[in-house]
Amino acid sequence: AKIFLGPDYLGESTFPLLRKGDTTTLNLGVDPNLEVKYETLEDYRDDPGSFSLSSTSTITRRYRASLRLSPAAHSEIVVLMNEAVPQSNSDSVEVELGDVSPDLLDTEDALAKREDKGIYQWKFVLHPGETKAVRWGYELSFDEDLTPVVREL
Numbered sequence: 001a002k003i004f005l006g007p008d009y010l011g012e013s014t015f016p017l018l019r020k021g022d023t024t025t026l027n028l029g030v031d032p033n034l035e036v037k038y039e040t041l042e043d044y045r046d047d048p049g050s051f052s053l054s055s056t057s058t059i060t061r062r063y064r065a066s067l068r069l070s071p072a073a074h075s076e077i078v079v080l081m082n083e084a085v086p087q088s089n090s091d092s093v094e095v096e097l098g099d100v101s102p103d104l105l106d107t108e109d110a111l112a113k114r115e116d117k118g119i120y121q122w123k124f125v126l127h128p129g130e131t132k133a134v135r136w137g138y139e140l141s142f143d144e145d146l147t148p149v150v151r152e153l
Contacts, residue, residue, distance in 0.1 A: 001013050001014070001015070031073075031077065033069055033070040033072060033073040033077075033128075034067065034068070034069055034070075034073075034077065034079075034126070035067070035068045035069075035070070036065060036066070036067050037065070037066045038063065038064070038065050039063065039064045039065075039066070040061070040062075040063055041062040041063060041064055041135070041137070042060055042061060042062040042137065043060075043061050044059070044060045044061075045057065045058070045059050045060075046058045046059075046060070047144055048144055055143055055144050055145070056141055056142070056143065056144065057141070057142055057143070057144045057146075058139055058140060058141050058142075059139065059140040059148075059150065060098075060137070060138075060139045060140075061137055061138060061139075062098070062099055062135065062136070062137030063083075063135070063136055063137060064133055064134065064135045065081065065083075065133070065134045066131060066132070066133050066134075067079060067081075067126060067131065067132050067133075067134070068126075068130070068131040068132075069126040069127065069128055069129065069130055069131075070128065070129070071128050071129035072128070073128040074128075075128070076125050076126060076127045076128070077125070077126050078123065078124075078125055079122075079123065079124055079125075079126055079132075080105075080121060080122075080123050081121065081122045081123075081134055082113075082119050082120070082121050083119070083120050083134075083136055084117070084118050084119055084120075085097060085118045085120055085136070085138050086118060086138065086140070086150050087117075087118040088140075090148075092142060092143060092146060093140060093141070093142045093146070093148050094140070094141045094142070095138055095139075095140055096138060096139045096141070097120075097136075097137075097138050098137045098138060098139055099135055099136065099137040100120070100135065100136050100137075101133075101134070101135045101136075102122060102124065102132075102134065103122075104120055104121065104122060105121040105122055105123045120136060122134055
């Protein structure tokens with residue numbers, strides 16, 4: 001089943017083969033058996049200071065998402081996780097990806113999203129009772145006189 005909320009495509013859900021009179025549960029949105037917790041591991045700005053030979057400031061941000069599938073889940077699930085990392089639209093601000101775990105999805109579509117929109121993707125299977133941690137982060141480098149505007153989707 002393809003699930004829409006108005007014009008927005010939310011995803012797909014499956015259900016077993018049913019006979020007339022059978023019933024089943026079809027989750028139209030977030031799976032109630034999947035728990036997701038986001039944490040900010042680091043949010044730090046480092047300015048060079050008055051005695052530094054460098055004039056480069058950096059902003060470092062690192063995150064972790066912990067995903068847990070309830071032991072009561074009926075089967076394993078496939079998780080496709082998307083996270084946005086800022087992209088620079090100026091030569092005066094550099095963005096460097098850091099600390100990514102597990103490995104990113106590397107399909108042609110995933111690589112295009114990463115390049116065009118800064119959307120990074122992970123795809124993995126969670127079994128009932130299993131927990132998986134996903135980590136990502138980035139560092140912005142820029143002249144100390146600049147004040148970059150950082151937007152995360």
